Amino acid sequence: MSARTLPLLFLNLGGEMLYILDQRLRAQSIPGEKARKDEWTDVDRKRVMNDIITTMFNKKFMEELFKPQELYSKKALRTVYDRLAHASIMRLNQASMDKLYDLMTMAFKYQVLLCPRPKDILLVTFNHLDAIKDFVRDSPNILNQVDETFRQLIDMYSCLSAGEFQLIRQTLLIFFQDMHIRVSIFLKDKVQNSNGRFVLPISGPVPWGTEVPGLIRMFNCNGDEVKRVEFTNGGNYISPQREGSFDLYGDRVLKLGTNMYSVSRPVETHMSGASKSLASHTKENAAPNPLAKEELNFLARLMGGLEIKKPNGSEPGFRLNLFTTDEDEEYASLTRPDELSYKVINIQATQDQQQNEELARIMGEFEVTDQPRQSTSKGDDLLAMMDEL
């Protein structure tokens, strides 16, 4: 519905992805001098984070992102994150990528749902960006890129009305509808029930601009207050303390969107207990492959802006596991319920000749840099890149 939703969706999901990757990289890292050739070090971790953030905040990519457009399917969006996660020397298996995406989406769904005011989604976004800036605080060039996007956000969203923010929020909630994957950190903190639904508190501070419920005021035809009655509304609310800052720097006050992971709080998802309201979910996955033309166009435009720095041939890719052991990862990929499969796009599998020609035409409009592969046509380049996902 709202044509201004995609930047917020992308940046917040991207932020969650970085939190998770950072936590897993730290958990698996070995002190530099002790590390074997195939083990992670701190230096590797910083490099991966820098590479991904640089790719994410690429100017051309951001330009495409900020154009007014409808949200595309979960499948199309997932493809972009797959690409992003592989923007460096890091490699993720399908099972780990699935888990990563589950965690990202459930975390942001939670944040959108629990935002006190729709406008607070912007504060959540700023929390993510503040953290991203901290990840790259030693790299002034990347920091500038992030600040540039920050300013774009402020320009685009600061003047929107509450009603327009609510429309954005409603659009996001439609996107996340019927997702009830259980996340162990949420279960532990008691913010999610065992049936996968989030706990909605009926106590605490009311949103900024709302009065604590309980007062009725009645006026006569002249506008004078003639009666005042109090009532019990059932909840246990208090006044809010202060409003978060919407500037480039400032105290956001809101905790939603800050990093909830740490090395001591590992992340797991439970795939069992699929809820009965998966009707719409399975409907989407049954959508025919190849992708609808417009989604393909969208992907081509976005991917065209993603300048991936390819590692030179001799450097090995480091594999990151989002599970505790390799066996867990293997087990997860075998036991993932069908209806929760993301069915990541594999364009190579498309036999439709017409589709390939269309892709080639689109690719012809973009400059793809740093391609170490020798290929016969630009269309093949895109297919080849997709193939590596």
Next chain:
Amino acid sequence: MYRKARSVPLKSSSSALYNNLSVLPLRDKPLTYFAAVHGSTVSLASAAADGLSVSHRQLQAKEGGPAVSASIVTQASWCVLPSRVLLVLTSQKGIQMYESDGSIMVYWHALDVLEPPPAQAVFARGIAAASGRFICVGTSSGLVLVFDVPSKGTNITLSEVLEEHHDSITDITSEVGENPNGAADLLTADDSGALCVWRAKEEFSLLTKISAFGWTCSSVKLWNGVIAAGYGNGQIRLYEATSGALRATVSAHARWIYALDLAPLTGKLLSGAEDSYVQIWKLSRNPDTGDIEIEHCHSECVTDTQLCGARFCDPEGNSFAATGYDLSEIVRYGQV
């Protein structure tokens, strides 16, 4: 006062959209129809009084042009006219009207896709029957389309376009009680919180305009010349329809109000919000002073649910129903 009754299951969960529940008690059968919106689908369920023997139907939004995904439905509502009842669906592409059981589509109106500013969302939202012969529907540009509906057949025509709002229409309602002054017939509300009161004869004329005070008005009701309006800051306000004067403010909810409904025979008002609560109120007019009064009657918490629709199931307000985001059922309550 109210006790939880058996829920009515839905084929799909409800979306977080304003006024996302419509209820039609049938006159000739002991059944009640319910309608709730999910994405591009409308779930219809018909249930007996005890909540058993439920049957389902699903309607799809009509796609217009080479769309990738079907258009999102923003609202579904029954419009009761003297000679017929129509089920109206509003979506990003336009307006569909069906026979009351959803079996046949009788009319389709596509929204103009002239040159909207690209960043602006385009959709229809806000549905009400008025003056026994019109169906009024709002749009995201602030227009209110007035359709003339014959007593039978498909010859429905667009007879008037009301241009008074500058922001997206959120809700439209008509007078459900008796209006002693015979003045206000229709009430329209928009995203900025502005309200317009109209009189309907052959054409609609603007009676009063109530300015916004900074919060979206998401739901409105009009009863015996009294306006009840629910806002994004959780407040309910009562106004005099003829003059637009503010008569009461209620800090009713801790979050955005999504639905209001009124039981015309008793003046009971209900409000449903994102804070998980349905609140029941009683409106009255003091016979001596003429002042409008409101008192709180009952609170009901639907645990861990952000409500998106709520309606009384009978004209006295002895029972009510509610829908919530991600909830695949309609929760119901009856008076003990």
